[in-house]
Amino acid sequence: MQRSFKDYLTITLKGMAMGAADVVPGVSGGTIAFITGIYQELIATISGIDLGLFKTWKEQGFKAMWKEANGSFVVALLSGILISIFTVMRLTNYLLEEHPIMIWSFFFGLILASIWFVAKQIPKWNFKIIIALLIGAAIALYIVMLPPLGANSSLWFLFLAGAIAVCAMILPGISGAFILVLLGSYKTITEAAHDFEFKTLGVVAVGAIVGLLTFSRVLKWLFDHYSSITLAVLTGFIAGSLNKIWPWKEVLESEKIGEKTVVLREASVWPTNFQGESHLLAAIALILAGFTLILILERVATQKPIAQNAADSNL
Numbered sequence: 001m002q003r004s005f006k007d008y009l010t011i012t013l014k015g016m017a018m019g020a021a022d023v024v025p026g027v028s029g030g031t032i033a034f035i036t037g038i039y040q041e042l043i044a045t046i047s048g049i050d051l052g053l054f055k056t057w058k059e060q061g062f063k064a065m066w067k068e069a070n071g072s073f074v075v076a077l078l079s080g081i082l083i084s085i086f087t088v089m090r091l092t093n094y095l096l097e098e099h100p101i102m103i104w105s106f107f108f109g110l111i112l113a114s115i116w117f118v119a120k121q122i123p124k125w126n127f128k129i130i131i132a133l134l135i136g137a138a139i140a141l142y143i144v145m146l147p148p149l150g151a152n153s154s155l156w157f158l159f160l161a162g163a164i165a166v167c168a169m170i171l172p173g174i175s176g177a178f179i180l181v182l183l184g185s186y187k188t189i190t191e192a193a194h195d196f197e198f199k200t201l202g203v204v205a206v207g208a209i210v211g212l213l214t215f216s217r218v219l220k221w222l223f224d225h226y227s228s229i230t231l232a233v234l235t236g237f238i239a240g241s242l243n244k245i246w247p248w249k250e251v252l253e254s255e256k257i258g259e260k261t262v263v264l265r266e267a268s269v270w271p272t273n274f275q276g277e278s279h280l281l282a283a284i285a286l287i288l289a290g291f292t293l294i295l296i297l298e299r300v301a302t303q304k305p306i307a308q309n310a311a312d313s314n315l
Contacts, residue, residue, distance in 0.1 A: 008076040014038055015080020021107075022081075022169060022176065029081075031172040031238060035114045035294055040223060042077070043170070045070040046216035104247040105283035109290025111238060111245060117294055118172065119235045122228050129232045136236020144244040146182055147265060153188045155203050161185040162204035163211025170216065172238050247283050248274040 014036040018029035033039040049069065057065035066072070095103040122129060152158075161183045169176035180186040192200035222230040246268040253265040271278040 003072070008072060011038065011073060011076040012080035012083070015077040016084040017080075018077075019081035019084025022085075028169060028172055028176070028241075030170045031111060031114055033170075034172045034234070035110075035117050038077070039172070041070070041073065043216050043219045043223065045073060046170075046212060047220040049213060100249075101247045101279050101283055102286055104245055104249075105286040106290040107245050108242065108247055109287035109292075110294060111242060111290075112287070113291040113294035114172070115235055115239050115242075118231060118238060122231050122235075124228065129228055132229045132232035133236040133239075136233035137240040138236070140237045140240025141243060142240075143182070144178070144241060152184055153200075155200075157183075158185060158188065158200060158203050159207035159210075161189070162207030163214075166208040166211045167215040170212070170219070172234050178244065243268055248278060250275065 014032070017036065018032045021032045022029040030039065033042050053065050053069050056068050119133075161180060164183065165176040165179045165185075168179040177186065180189060188200065189204055191197075192204075219230075248269050248271050249266045250269050251266050271280050271283070
C-alpha cells in the first residue's frame with residue numbers, strides 16, 4: 001500500500017488519540033483504532049510479526065522485510081502513541097482529577113457513537129448477529145463489574161497479567177489498565193516501574209508480547225472467517241463498557257498508590273443522586289461533542305479503509 005507523508009502524519013495523529021485513550025482507566029485504545037479505520041490493519045500487522053521476517057531480510061534484503069512487516073505504519077502509529085503518553089497523558093490525568101464528569105462525559109459520547117459506527121459495518125443483521133452482540137455486551141458488563149482480586153506478585157501471575165492486559169488493550173471497549181486493577185497487579189507493576197525493577201517489568205513485557213502476538217492471530221482469523229459475528233461481538237463489548245465510563249459515579253473502594261488514588265470499586269448513579277455538583281448541562285454538551293466527533297471522523301476518512309479491509313478478507 002503506497003502512502004504519502006500526509007497519510008503517515010494522519011496515522012500518527014490516530015496513534016496520539018489511541019495513546020490518550022489508553023491512559024484513561026476504562027477506555028481502550030482499540031476502540032479509537034476501530035473508529036479511526038485502522039483496527040484491522042493493526043491486527044493484521046501485529047499478527048504478521050514472526051520469524052519469517054528474518055528469513056525475508058536474509059533472502060530479499062531489509063527493504064523487503066520492512067515492507068512485509070508494514071514497518072512505516074508501525075513507526076508512525078507508535079510515534080503517535082509515545083507522543084501522547086509523554087504529552088497528552090498529563091493533560092488527560094489533570095482533567096480526570098480536576099474535571100472528571102466533564103472528561104467522562106466526552107468519552108461517553110465518543111464511545112456511544114462508536115457503537116453505532118462499528119455496528120454499521122455489519123452488512124446484514126440476523127438472529128446470530130444479535131445473539132453475538134448480546135453475548136459481547138454481557139461479557140464486557142460482567143468484566144467491568146467484577147471486584148478486584150487480591151495482590152499477587154508471583155512471576156507467573158505477572159506474566160499472565162501482562163498477556164491478558166495487552167489483549168484487552170487491543171479489544172475495543174475494555175481498558176488494559178482496568179484489567180490490571182481487576183487482577184490485583186496494577187500496584188505491583190506501577191511500583192516496579194517507579195523503582196526500576198527490571199525483572200518484574202521484563203516478565204510483564206514478555207507476557208504482553210506473547211499475549212499480543214497470540215491474540216492478534218486469533219482476531220485476524222476471526223475477521224477472515226467470521227467477520228460479521230466478530231464485529232457484532234466487538235460492538236457488544238463497546239456497549240457493555242459504557243457502564244464503566246458513565247460520568248456520575250459513587251466510589252465504593254479506592255487505594256492510594258504513591259501519589260495516585262486508584263478506584264477499585266464504584267457504582268453508577270443518576271445525576272440527581274450524585275453527591276456533589278452534577279454539571280448536567282455541560283456534561284450533556286460534552287456527550288454531544290464526543291458523539292459529533294465520531295461523525296466527523298467518519299466523514300473524513302474512516303469508511304474507505306474499513307471497507308477495503310472487509311473486501312480483502314473476503315477474497
